[in-house]
């Protein structure tokens with residue numbers, strides 16, 4: 333007698349959660365079949381599960397994240413480049429400190445930095461399609477307190493150069509990471 337309500341609930345759940353997504357799933361299946369990926373998924377489902385589910389995603393380390401970042405420096409020998417090198421060095425130190433800090437020490441982690449830049453807090457099984465560009469923002473007004481922002485689609489972070497000490501970089505990043513869990517520039 334209890335089975336009937338359970339079945340009814342299951343049908344309702346399927347209808348409300350799955351039905352609106354059927355068209356989207358079919359469209360994705362069509363796209364995957366164009367290059368034979370759908371057939372491969374059906375034949376080797378256990379092998380490819382890690383590629384198409386969160387099973388194959390892993391937490392990033394500070395070393396991996398730093399390795400992904402490519403600073404877009406100004407021309408050699410300019411004052412702008414010196415400012416850029418300095419702020420970028422402090423950012424690298426901050427990211428490294430997050431890796432080895434006690435979890436509660438900063439209230440943010442390397443995963444939060446990665447989510448701020450890429451929109452995901454884990455590394456996809458096949459990695460990212462490209463490096464993370466770090467662009468530097470010059471020309472702010474005196475005493476500007478603008479925060480770093482990111483374009484998650486372009487994998488680009490915009491870093492203001494007016495933070496020239498480790499403390500200032502750490503403070504503004506912690507503030508940005510705590511308050512900006514969503515997206516900056518899409």
Ligand SMILES: [Zn+2]
Pocket residue numbers: 472473476477478479492494
């Ligand atoms: Zn600014």
